[in-house]
Amino acid sequence: MNINDLTNKLKEKNIKVSFQRIKVLEYLNNNRTHPTVDQIYNDLHLEITSLSRTTIYNTLNALVESGLVKLITIDDNTSRYDIDTRNHGHFKCQTCKNIYDFKVNIDSLSEKELKDFEINSKDVYFKGICPNCSI
Amino acid sequence: MNINDLTNKLKEKNIKVSFQRIKVLEYLNNNRTHPTVDQIYNDLHLEITSLSRTTIYNTLNALVESGLVKLITIDDNTSRYDIDTRNHGHFKCQTCKNIYDFKVNIDSLSEKELKDFEINSKDVYFKGICPNCSI
DNA sequence: AATATAATTGTAATCATTACAAAGTAGTAT
DNA sequence: ATACTACTTTGTAATGATTACAATTATATT
Known part of the structure; x- marks a missing residue:
């Protein structure tokens, strides 16, 4: 762009x-x-x-x-921002603090309970240790 | 308990x-x-x-x-806490600010890209308008 | 009971974010 | 082009959440 x-x-x-x-x-x-x-x-x-x-x-x-x-709140204290607004997940490494994107089919999540809810945004946040830090 | x-x-x-x-x-x-x-x-x-x-x-x-x-960071500014650590999603109503739990099969998410990542926590956050506020 | 260790408390400091008013900028109608 | 209007930017001050820290208190162990 x-x-x-x-x-x-x-x-x-x-x-x-x-x-x-x-x-x-x-x-x-x-x-x-x-x-x-x-x-x-x-x-x-x-x-x-x-x-x-x-x-x-x-x-x-x-x-x-x-x-x-897109506003990302995977961090406890600080807002982060992402220009990629397509559905994808975020993985935060608890060691190096880097945030990785990963493909995830958020729409495949079954959420029958939310049929009367108007959903404006979906976020998937994982935390753990990335390959670089797990050596 | x-x-x-x-x-x-x-x-x-x-x-x-x-x-x-x-x-x-x-x-x-x-x-x-x-x-x-x-x-x-x-x-x-x-x-x-x-x-x-x-x-x-x-x-x-x-x-x-x-x-x-479980620490919940669905809010931009304030940490929230949940004693229910089983996998479930959180929906935040942007009008009344209430946070609703919903069932979601987080483990069904395909994340082949993360096969070398050690995953310690998974969170699913949705935002929108709840039925009470959408009348 | 004496001692060591850890938890609690209150205050001060820090960090992220917002409120606000003054100054600057751009667009529009004359 | 000029004056007017509305909006943006800027800097500082205020707010709110969280952490740092030192003094006090509580707990566990000998």
């Missing part, structure tokens, strides 16, 4: 296009590591010295609200 | 038995509402005026660490 595509995504969701918002979206597009606000801020701040943390929070809240970005 | 059972559970996990720990465990056993630390504190504090928030944090961290209690 290039900047044009990102711009169009914002327009589709009626989020006004700004330099900062494009930069945040571009960052998420290039960094599929489920970054925290702090990671985004620290990296983008190097390039855009005037950038404020509040802008990142505002932007991410708008992006999540619109459905363009 | 009565107090004897709860005491034995602590002993099995080599967590020293104390009045406060029993009380927290008993609270979770009686309140299957996925309470936050604040809810636990506010309720127990009425009965045990000397109780400290820190004790609740310490106790819950030990209980989660031992596997007796």
Whole structure:
């Protein structure tokens, strides 16, 4: 996805296009590591010295609200963000703290009990030790 | 489960038995509402005026660490706790904020990609609108 | 009963996030 | 182009959740 595509995504969701918002979206597009606000801020701040943390929070809240970005709460204390909104699972290594994506057929889950519930998002979080750390 | 059972559970996990720990465990056993630390504190504090928030944090961290209690991070900002550690899903209503349990066969998820991963916990979180709020 | 070990408590510190007001930016109508 | 309006960005302050830490208290062991 290039900047044009990102711009169009914002327009589709009626989020006004700004330099900062494009930069945040571009960052998420290039960094599929489920970054925290702090990671985004620290990296983008190097390039855009005037950038404020509040802008990142505002932007991410708008992006999540619109459905363009997925909020990940696999961490106890810190929100993480994922531009890949397709159904997939997240595995967090308790040693190296890395978060891995994995394919999972979330829709195959049988949930008859929820037939009267309106479901807006589904998340699958696994925790454990990744191969790199289990040696 | 009565107090004897709860005491034995602590002993099995080599967590020293104390009045406060029993009380927290008993609270979770009686309140299957996925309470936050604040809810636990506010309720127990009425009965045990000397109780400290820190004790609740310490106790819950030990209980989660031992596997007796499950940490739920479906909320962005606040940890919740569940004494039911069997596999089941959690649905959070975005309107009334209630969290509902639902049956889900988490083990049916195909995760071939994770064959070299040691999996210690699995969580399924859904969000949306519950029947009471969708009228 | 004396001692060692661990738990509890209260306060202070930290970290993530939000609230808010001032300043800046862009778009629109005149 | 100018003035007006609405929205965004920024920085600081405030809030809320959690942890750090040291003093006190409780428990278990000799």
